[in-house]
Amino acid sequence: MTRISRTFGDTMQKEAVPAVSANVIFASTSSRFPSYRIGSNNQIIDAKENPKVLSMKEVVARETALLLEQQQRLSVRDLASKFEKGLAAATKLSEEAKLREAASLEKHVLLKKLRDALESLKGRVAGRNKDDVVEAISMVEALAVQLTQREGELIQEKAEVKKLANFLKQASQDAKKLVDEERAFARAEIENARAAVQRVEEALQEHEKMSRATGKQDLEELMKEVQEARRIIMLHQPSKVMDMEHELRALRIQLAEKSKRSLLLQKELARSKGVKDNLSNLFELDGAETLGSYLKIKPCSDIAPELSKCSIQWYRVSSEGGKKELISGACKSVYAPEPFDVGRSLQAEIIYDGQLIKLTTTGAIDPAAGLGNYVEALVRKHDVEFNVIVTQMNGVDQPSESIHLLHVGKMRMKLRKGKTAIAKEYYSSAMQLCGVRGGGNAAAQALFWLAKKGFSVVLAFESERDRNAAIMLARRFAFDCNIMLAGPDERTSLET
DSSP: OOBOOHHHHHHHHHHHSTTSOTTOOOOOSTTTSOOOEEOGGGOEEOOSSOSOOOOHHHHHHHHHHHHHHHTTTOBHHHHHHHHHHHHHHHHHHHHHHHHHHHHHHHHHHHHHHHHHHHHHHHTTOOTHHHHHHHHHHHHHHHHHHHHHHHHHHHHHHHHHHHHHHHHHHHHHHHHHHHHHHHHHHHHHHHHHHHHHHHHHHHHHHHHHHHHHHHHHHHHHHHHHHHHHHHHHHHHHHHHHHHHHHHHHHHHHHHHHHHHHHHHHHHHHHHHHHOOSSGGGGSEEEESOSBBTBOEEEEEOSTTOOOGGGSEEEEEEEOTTTTOEEEOTTOOSSEEOOOGGGBTSEEEEEEEETTEEEEEEOSSOBBOOTTHHHHHHHHHTSSEEEEEEEEEEETTEEOOOOOEEEEEEESSEEEEEETTEEEEEEEOOTTOEEEEOSOOGGGGGGEEEEEEETTEEEEEEESSHHHHHHHHHHHHHHHHHTTOOOOSTTTHHHHHO
16 A cells, blocks of 8 residues: 655645634533544544543644654555544534534524513512512523624634535545545556566566577587587598408408318328327317307218217316316207307217217317407396297297397396296396207307296397307396306306
8 A cells, every 4th residue: 555655744734734723712511512532443422421521622633643643654545534534523513513503593582582571571570579680681681692602602613613624525535536546556556567577477488488499409509510520530530440340350250261271280180190099080070169159060081970879978178277077968969159168178078889089179269259348338237138039948849939038137037028027037046047058050049048946948049149148147147146157067066
């Protein structure tokens, strides 16, 4: 609510105070002027029981002082209400003055009738009674004079009350006008504030849109710069890397050819020198001696017996000390090295007609190129998926070749088809995992997994790399859980 200004208070003080004459005499008795007092909420209350009655001059002076005292803390609306209440009081006083004027006229009439009656009585009486009548007539005349004086005072009070009523009426109108002006001003200020708030909101929304557009544009420009930088790098540095990769690939091919040639020369040299046991010249190991390939026992003589009639067993031979370790289940003519075989030599023992034939690789099994870096990259993931095909389940061949997913996690392994989980087991001492012992040309891409007692599967991977990575990854995660994951009957030998 808008507060009244000091200027309006000063103007009111200048106009209000001089309007009431200082020489005006207001009646103080209840017979000449009605008494009243100002109660709570500025209501006019008749003071019938209160012996102390304030005069009109004192009431006006007190109200004026109160108005001047409250002009700094009263709102315009409160001031207008104050003026309206004062105007109502003045109107009530004016009505009471009219009633008093009518009563005064009736008193004049009564006094005149009383004087006429006494005059008529004066001519009828004589002596002492006549003197009493004369005295009564003089008293009536004195009472008439007093009544006339009181009527003058009443007229003067009426004029003062009328002036006060007019002043209060004008002040009430001015206050209402000021209230209307202040209300209009407040509404205009509110509308301006709303418009300002709306402008601020629109500016904020526009700024947010521009920020989003700018951020998106900056991101697109940054992506373009990154792509351009990659293109520049590919135009300059990768050419050297690609050349080095081509050279390494060519060297690997040459090394493999030379290794194969060296094996052939060593075998021919062994034949030429002659061996104590002539049966050792009947068979040979064919295949690359690296992880990701497979070794096959191949007859090299026409007199060599059929392998189906021979007993075969594969062994790992330590490079230090020549300690021989049996590979459980590896009793086929084909064997695919697994990660445990890296750094060791492989030996196949063939028993035919009670005679023993030993075939040994020329050196230790070499690791697959790039497999170590590939596994290190997979270790950073919490869970790694491989596409596999279940070829056997619990020793029974599976005709279906549908794709399954093998999950190798940090705490467990899971085999599922779609959303259906076929096996889900945590790493434990009962779990077994190793490469397939046999299986033909596909042995390098298959592994054997005993998830728990009574459930085992043979899984075929998309490549030799995925198969060896899955074995190495699972064994590493199991080792972190203090579990040695290996094939059948291999855990004890590995721990020793």
